[in-house]
Amino acid sequence: MIEFRDLSFGYKRGKPLYEGLNLTLSPGSIYGLLGPNGAGKSTLLRLLSGLLYPKSGYVRVGDYMPKDRQPAFLEDLFLVPEEFYLPAVRINQFVDSNAPFYPRFDRAQMTAYIREFGLTDNQKLSELSYGQKKKVLIGFGLATNTAVLLMDEPTNGLDIPSKSQFRRLVAGAVNEHRTVVISTHQVRDLEALIDPIVILAERSRSHMTVALKATVEEVTARLWFGLVPELDKNRAILYSERAVGGYAIVAENPIGESSRLDLERLFNAVQAEPARIQQLFSTSTFATV
């Protein structure tokens, strides 16, 4: 279990990014962390890995506080950052020198990932492209079998077939003990992979809040996504945009009509109406479902 409790953080004095942020993540899921540029998605992942410390409140991962950086905590968490440095060594040397930090690291798994991504063990990391390096790091992260796997914009820089491979590998590498958190802007790449969805939005006084944390099932129980020929004034529409044949809308769904979640439009609806979204998804209304 991962828990952010009353967490405050900011890079500059007098300019808080988060104030009193609360978020709980449970194992066995692939969470999608979405938010506008500068919303602090990477910051959340860094707080979770012990790379940054909360100003007040806390982050807890199982029995550990990331800021304590205890070895038993660090060997059970892996972060694939968006920007990274890899040394000028061969892939197998990189694996040899880093795998021992992760007790459940599986070499056979790593070998399979490297092959799947079209790389070979003796290639030099410094001679690989950004996308290829990223694949090495993603494969390594999956093969560590840590309880917590964090990936910051993992599909950035991946070519089209690699994105598909990425989805396949992640879908196959999650189990009930593992918590995977993927922060992304590439919602089209990952639409069918991430569930539950966590969306950050600006709520008040210019700091960010968790405006939504819900499974796809919970989202479609409360919101309806679809195309309508005209905007109906009697309908509680949270977001609309012009589309071929009318308007694509996100509306409240009092009768529980089934529809297919559209992640991009959900994101826009949450940014437009964060307070209403929070209200619709608050625990008190959950209890009735």
Add this chain to the structure above:
Amino acid sequence: MDFRDKQAIYLQIAEHVSEQILLGHWSANEKVPSVRELAAELEVNPNTVMRTYEFLNQQGVIANKRGIGYFATDDAVDKIRTYRREQFLQNDLPLFFKNLTLLGIDLREIETRYDEYINAPTNTQ
């Protein structure tokens, strides 16, 4: 797999599974792929496949054998046909009727065409 239409993804996957059973690719009393296998194959969240399997379990298309996994039931094919028939009558038929009235097509013309369709040698089931 491409998820394009308006239907929820877990239902589209249910259709995919049903299709495999109807086509005989997965037969009665045979184990269907595990949640993780199918999730990886379709590149979707395993929880979504879980939801699909729970749904198909409810429909009686597959059944969970404790500790082993899900199996297609004896009457899976019947169950799928029944479910699809209901879906067709509830969802597709009203749309069809709407188009008939909208375009002013007489039911007798439909009847004639239906007879032609049924009697064509390529369409016999």
